[in-house]
Amino acid sequence: MATITKFEELEIWQLARQLSKKVFTLTEKEKFNKDFGIRNQIRRSVMDNISEGFGRGGNKEFITFLCYSIGSCSETQSQFYRALDYDYISQIEFDESYILAKTIINKTGSFVTYLNKSNVKGEKFKHRTETNHKPQTKMYNKLKNKEAKIAIIGLGYVGLPIALAFAKKIKVIGFDINEERIKMMQKNIDPSKELEAKDFEGCDIEFTNSIDVLKQANFFIIAVPTDIDEHKRPDLNPLYGASVTVGKAIKKGDYVVYESTVYPGCTEEECIPVIEDVSGLKFKTDFKVGYSPERINPGDKEHTITKILKIVSGCDDESLETIANIYKIIVEPGVHKAPSIKVAEAAKIIENTQRDVNIALMNELSIIFSRIGINTYDVLEAAGTKWNFLKFFPGLVGGHCIGVDPYYLTYKAEALGYHARVINSGRYINDSMGFYIAKQTVKKIIAAHKNISESRVLIMGATFKENVSDIRNSKVCDIIREFKSFGVSVDVIDPHASSEDLKHEYGFELMEKPGKKYDAIVIAVNHREYLHLDEAYYKSILSDGGILVDVKGVLRNKIKELSYWSL
Ligand SMILES: NC(=O)c1ccc[n+]([C@@H]2O[C@H](COP(=O)([O-])OP(=O)(O)OC[C@H]3O[C@@H](n4cnc5c(N)ncnc54)[C@H](O)[C@@H]3O)[C@@H](O)[C@H]2O)c1
Numbered sequence: 001m002a003t004i005t006k007f008e009e010l011e012i013w014q015l016a017r018q019l020s021k022k023v024f025t026l027t028e029k030e031k032f033n034k035d036f037g038i039r040n041q042i043r044r045s046v047m048d049n050i051s052e053g054f055g056r057g058g059n060k061e062f063i064t065f066l067c068y069s070i071g072s073c074s075e076t077q078s079q080f081y082r083a084l085d086y087d088y089i090s091q092i093e094f095d096e097s098y099i100l101a102k103t104i105i106n107k108t109g110s111f112v113t114y115l116n117k118s119n120v121k122g123e124k125f126k127h128r129t130e131t132n133h134k135p136q137t138k139m140y141n142k143l144k145n146k147e148a149k150i151a152i153i154g155l156g157y158v159g160l161p162i163a164l165a166f167a168k169k170i171k172v173i174g175f176d177i178n179e180e181r182i183k184m185m186q187k188n189i190d191p192s193k194e195l196e197a198k199d200f201e202g203c204d205i206e207f208t209n210s211i212d213v214l215k216q217a218n219f220f221i222i223a224v225p226t227d228i229d230e231h232k233r234p235d236l237n238p239l240y241g242a243s244v245t246v247g248k249a250i251k252k253g254d255y256v257v258y259e260s261t262v263y264p265g266c267t268e269e270e271c272i273p274v275i276e277d278v279s280g281l282k283f284k285t286d287f288k289v290g291y292s293p294e295r296i297n298p299g300d301k302e303h304t305i306t307k308i309l310k311i312v313s314g315c316d317d318e319s320l321e322t323i324a325n326i327y328k329i330i331v332e333p334g335v336h337k338a339p340s341i342k343v344a345e346a347a348k349i350i351e352n353t354q355r356d357v358n359i360a361l362m363n364e365l366s367i368i369f370s371r372i373g374i375n376t377y378d379v380l381e382a383a384g385t386k387w388n389f390l391k392f393f394p395g396l397v398g399g400h401c402i403g404v405d406p407y408y409l410t411y412k413a414e415a416l417g418y419h420a421r422v423i424n425s426g427r428y429i430n431d432s433m434g435f436y437i438a439k440q441t442v443k444k445i446i447a448a449h450k451n452i453s454e455s456r457v458l459i460m461g462a463t464f465k466e467n468v469s470d471i472r473n474s475k476v477c478d479i480i481r482e483f484k485s486f487g488v489s490v491d492v493i494d495p496h497a498s499s500e501d502l503k504h505e506y507g508f509e510l511m512e513k514p515g516k517k518y519d520a521i522v523i524a525v526n527h528r529e530y531l532h533l534d535e536a537y538y539k540s541i542l543s544d545g546g547i548l549v550d551v552k553g554v555l556r557n558k559i560k561e562l563s564y565w566s567l
Pocket residue numbers: 153154155156157158159175176177178181192223224225226238239240241242245259260261262294295296297298400401
């Protein structure tokens with residue numbers, strides 16, 4: 001048995017102190033508060049054992065206790081691994097502590113042999129250190145050490161935040177086909193207006209539309225749009241385009257992860273064959289693929305990419321592990337490992353389909369309650385007092401997710417010979433709400449003895465939801481179209497939308513300021529700028545007998561004199 005010199009002992013002591021400090025800091029972190037039990041168990045077992053080791057002081061005794069505490073103490077280790085599995089600590093934090101522990105273990109190796117021989121707890125310790133820690137894959141290490149680059153293809157609402165989050169930790173190439181958008185991002189401007197200039201600071205990222213630059217990457221994340229065509233069928237053209245691009249840049253050993261929302265089976269059936277065709281490489285043998293759906297919510301500053309748990313999947317165990325660890329570099333709450341790419345694709349689709357169907361039920365209820373003459377929000381407030389009543393509300397379902405994704409699922413179901421009745425019904429109801437709101441308003445204008453073809457309506461809000469500039473698939477446009485079909489003159493205001501974009505997409509422009517003497521006002525989107533407006537304000541811009549239509553019921557119980565209607 002080798003002996004340890006005083007100098008080595010001192011070094012080991014110092015390392016052990018560092019480790020105990022690290023573990024202490026980890027366990028003290030805010031996130032551990034989520035589970036006080038686990039936090040305390042880890043802290044107690046690590047701290048107690050290490051300090052007991054220190055307390056013993058003597059050379060042999062000390063090392064025995066040190067090995068016991070960092071290696072063979074089952075309580076400590078299993079709790080620590082549990083913390084990693086439950087994502088209480090990140091892979092990086094775990095790795096750093098592990099490296100420290102391993103250094104101590106190496107330095108005390110001779111004692112481990114001794115302990116093993118003496119059948120002390122060292123055997124367990126040796127076994128655990130060798131088998132329990134999953135070594136990082138080459139790809140992870142290369143990215144982490146900045147020897148390889150990650151590329152994000154498609155830098156929109158989803159792609160840009162991912163690219164910037166990674167660029168704070170590793171080397172990133174941000175690729176987009178839109179040259180204008182690339183130029184803006186090179187000047188720290190987010191074309192989607194979600195991120196600020198400060199979000200680009202400290203980022204190691206190159207924005208480009210050059211395939212030659214893209215070739216420098218080894219890990220590709222695709223986040224291009226997946227819209228529907230005019231027949232409400234999946235439009236996979238951007239996905240095909242991005243797969244061709246990656247096919248031109250990919251090399252043996254590289255990874256591709258799709259983030260775009262698709263139907264289950266799309267990645268393997270539609271996208272991978274394109275990469276194989278263009279690159280001449282073989283899926284799984286030459287390159288690996290995974291799928292990790294995105295959950296970000298435009299306008300929501302709380303649930304950002306780094307703050308929400310992310311689903312990941314891979315084409316085999318190794319790729320799943322690699323992809324999971326690479327996303328853990330940026331996603332603080334960690335990842336959920338789905339068992340297959342199809343499961344991950346399906347999970348994303350049903351998150352939005354579930355919301356869509358539930359909102360459709362609320363919309364249907366609001367149509368029924370309107371006929372009965374009671375306010376839907378009053379009913380929901382009363383029913384919501386039951387512990388298991390789900391909180392959904394009626395409204396317009398626009399945008400590029402909830403109003404679109406269910407069509408991907410119904411398309412796949414149809415291809416498999418099943419007509420999805422519930423999902424399609426929900427889509428039908430939600431897609432018709434804009435027309436319903438306009439028709440109800442027209443009826444009320446007529447009931448107020450006004451000439452409908454001479455009437456004027458003000459629409460407040462044109463985006464697909466509150467406090468964003470996104471106008472994609474905005475159902476407010478259905479309201480406008482329906483009003484116009486009755487000959488009603490329509491003014492539209494919106495503090496967030498671009499008048500130019502609306503003109504280009506839907507053929508109408510925004511007013512700078514509302515006019516006066518409207519026969520109806522429709523508060524279509526609850527932008528924060530409208531929330532302080534009261535009855536006196538609306539009265540001042542409505543004609544006598546004018547109607548206030550409050551789609552989301554924000555002014556419910558606050559309107560005393562005006563004629564008022566909400567969903
Ligand atoms: N926006 C969201 O809130 C959200 C949330 C979850 C999931 N998703 C999904 O994420 C995907 C991306 O959505 P988004 O909202 O970020 O889209 P987006 O329209 O904001 O951005 C897409 C970007 O991709 C670029 N692009 C288009 N085709 C390309 C190609 N062939 N190669 C390279 N770049 C290309 C566009 O120029 C644009 O910059 C979609 O599948 C969407 O369903 C979006």
